[in-house]
Amino acid sequence: MASFRLLLTADGQTALEYARQLEPREVDYLRHFQSLEVRFPSALAQAALETVILRTEARSKQPNSDRMYFTRSALEQASPHQVSAYRSERFHPCERLVDLGCSIGSDTFNLARFASTTGIDTDPLRLAMAQANADALGCADQVQFVRADLTANLPVKFTEKSGLFFDPARRIGDRRAFSVRHYTPPLNIVRDWLPITRTLGVKISPGVKVAEITSYDAELEFISLKRELKEAVLWFGPLKTAKRRATILPGPHTLVGDDSHDPLPLGEPLEYLYEPDPAIIRAGLIAELGGQLGASQLDPDIAYLSADQITKSPFARVWKVENWFPFSVKRLRVYLRERKVGEITVKKRGSPLQPEELIRMLRLSGDEQRVVFLTHLKGAPIVIVCFSNQSAA
Secondary structure, three states: OHHHHHHOOHHHHHHHHHHHHOOOOHHHHHHHHHHHHOOOOHHHHHHHHHHHHHHHHHHHOOOOHHHOOOOHHHHHHOOOHHHHHHHHHHHOOOOEEEEEOOOOOHHHHHHOOOOEEEEEEOOHHHHHHHHHHHHHHOOHHHEEEEEOOOOOOOOOOOOOOEEEEEOOEOEEOOEEOOOHHHOEOOHHHHHHHOOOOOOEEEEEOOOOOHHHOOOOOEEEEEEEEOOEEEEEEEEEHHHOOOOEEEEEEOOOEEEEEOOOOOOOOEOOOOOEEEEEOHHHHHOOOHHHHHHHHOOEEEEOOEEEEEEOOOOOEOOEEEEEEEEEEEOOHHHHHHHHHHOOEEEEEEEEOOOOOOHHHHHHHHOOOOOEEEEEEEEEEOOEEEEEEEEOOOOEO
């Protein structure tokens, strides 16, 4: 806290500017620190250097990172701005919002676009950073920050128009917590808050064990950004609009399901192979997507779809199939060498073989490129060879 306070002084801002001009990276930390230490006290030099490094690393997550303050753990746990901004829109009918576990405030600021927002956390340093971030971003009039224990009575008043967003810590020391029972606070604390207001959203791990949350009367949404699964959210009360949802960003593009869709027919690879977005897979919406695409499924336990027609969809990538056959390294090698394929991209579901190992075993050379899928057809291992220049989003 003392080092952070130094950063907010005139000398601290000067140190930050000197550090910024160095364009520092973590691998060059010692050299840059020694350079700054010539001009500034050690504590200030260290704080300035670490802040500038984190601001640089945060650019992919936060559009205003060059003005913000972070701790490394807070940055690692923060949602990308696009995800946070999308998620906060569900709260637009609310007149008062509370961000429980607000950390450095990045979600708080997105929520404050819709209503006055209170951020609550137990960490005094993160709260101080959150206030400094609010000042830097010009939204201090819309937010306030309170230090409080979330397991005690919440220090705010609620009305029917109030809403809660809860972001529990999902780490135990340096290790990730894989069970919602090990979150800090544990997920079941929401049962104490629901009688206060049912307008509640909870950020949870995208790898959550779905069996652990079936007892909650909530919508489960999985969110991906640029085809990378980022997080899951539980929506309670009036925020619940479906049973399961997959949302793809940018967009947003969303698909919902309720377990009423019939299983897809099983069949061999056809003209086109579809690779569903990871949010679709985690939300269990393969059948719903297959219905939209008029596609069959290769294997009941593997999320590859196939159809004779091409249908562009934000929920899947589609590849033109060149050929497929039972898996054999020797046969695949001969097939690719005959076509002068020297570069392949390997994708797999259901295969124990690592892509790097297969590429090494094939020993290819040539100017052509292909995409090779290692998967199963009704339980039997197969390989599907697709043209690499005919994928579509």
